Amino acid sequence: MIKNSEFIDKLRSSGLRPTKQRLKICELLFNRDNTFHFTINDLAKNISRQLNEKISLATVYNTVHAFKNKGYLKEISINSDKSYFDTNTTNHHHFFDQDTNELIDCTDDEIETPKIKKNILGKKINSVEVLIKVATDNQNQK
Amino acid sequence: MIKNSEFIDKLRSSGLRPTKQRLKICELLFNRDNTFHFTINDLAKNISRQLNEKISLATVYNTVHAFKNKGYLKEISINSDKSYFDTNTTNHHHFFDQDTNELIDCTDDEIETPKIKKNILGKKINSVEVLIKVATDNQNQK
DNA sequence: TTATACATTATAACAATTCTAAACTATTGA
DNA sequence: TCAATAGTTTAGAATTGTTATAATGTATAA
Structure with missing residues (x-):
């Protein structure tokens, strides 16, 4: 169980401001035992299921791409109709x-x-x- | 140099009617020495460059997918923004x-x-x- | 605590692809 | 040979995943 303060540090250290949207997404993506494979859509649905206030779809896209650019996520191409992301970046x-x-x-x-x-x-x-x-x-x- | 009649036979034998659009696309895809890698857009541009009468984009999509389903083309996923096709089906x-x-x-x-x-x-x-x-x-x- | 740079948001725009329904054409078999 | 019909093409509309925009909001540094 990773603490919120760790996510805050992680975000800050990579030049990303720790907003509540980004922290929620960190929690969803990185507070788990196993590797997580997801599409943006999966993630967005997941968020709206777990949250009473919503995160805009644009923010989900922005955040996932920011995380990918910082090396916290990896993008996988399986077929052309959607992008998959992977929390295992090795x-x-x-x-x-x-x-x-x-x-x-x-x-x-x-x-x-x-x-x-x-x-x-x-x-x-x-x-x-x-x-x-x-x-x-x-x-x-x- | 593959003859037109061979394409006609090939199409017929796989249950596809040899229309002039399909024959033209066969010619473009299979009458070449090397493997051809292309996106639908590449192909469509290629066709309109070489043809005075045009083939509808929908037909290009239909034909490429028909050829793929019959095993004459292979689809390759590199990134999510477009599909690549390959005339090398091995x-x-x-x-x-x-x-x-x-x-x-x-x-x-x-x-x-x-x-x-x-x-x-x-x-x-x-x-x-x-x-x-x-x-x-x-x-x-x- | 305020200026500022960065983030979020809803919505518009976009690009690739699929769908639709009407017009067209290859094939079948009388 | 000539309908009937089943398959094909077409333009354009619709859809889907994604990115851009511009206004509003918020974290941070001084």
């Missing part, structure tokens, strides 16, 4: 369950990280990410 | 050049395909795809 891979549209972290015992043997000339590798799409056996592939 | 990986927004096929001598050691219970793996984001050295990571 370099890791994902399963994507096509039945439920759920994103699941892939642990080191589940995958052997791919080795890049040759890179594009003059370019730096910024990330290497594996996405494993799974579905129940009788499901047709998307 | 299982392979990609570099994404963040400077130019260009997608580049990754050949076998460039990557060692990751091994999945453990799968999600009761699910079938439909695809395993690696995306390597690259940019010039002094560029900031997106």
Whole structure:
């Protein structure tokens, strides 16, 4: 259980003012045991369920992007219709369950990280990410 | 150089009527030496550049999705703002050049395909795809 | 405690995509 | 060969996810 004052410090130290909206979002995102995968929509719904006063959708977008830019969140691309975010910002891979549209972290015992043997000339590798799409056996592939 | 009659057969054999719009799109997509990576917008622009009579944007969408569903195209997700399609439908990986927004096929001598050691219970793996984001050295990571 | 820079908000704007319903065309089979 | 019909194209409207705008509100530094 992370204390509110810790979030305040965290925000301040990265040059973000600790507003009550940002603190609420911190609480929702980072006060949990497991990695959280979400879309902005998920998060917005979550907030309005838990809060009597609402946070504007624009603020949710702003905050999530601010957190991403500060390195507190990672953006994951699965399909083009929406963005997923991940509270696990370490370099890791994902399963994507096509039945439920759920994103699941892939642990080191589940995958052997791919080795890049040759890179594009003059370019730096910024990330290497594996996405494993799974579905129940009788499901047709998307 | 693939002949028009071959495209007609290909379309017919997969239950798609060979209309002139579809044939034109076949020609553009499949009558080339190399893999083609494109967005719907790229394709639409390409068509209107090469054609005096236009193909409706809705038709371009319909056709690309029909081709994808028949397995002639593959959809690739890099970021959430648009969909990329690939004429190479084999299982392979990609570099994404963040400077130019260009997608580049990754050949076998460039990557060692990751091994999945453990799968999600009761699910079938439909695809395993690696995306390597690259940019010039002094560029900031997106 | 006030000035100011930063945040929030509702709403408008936007871009990619899908839907709709009418007009059109390829195919089937009398 | 020529309808009938089932599938296709089309323009434009609608939808969805997201970003921009500009006015109002708030945290912070001096």
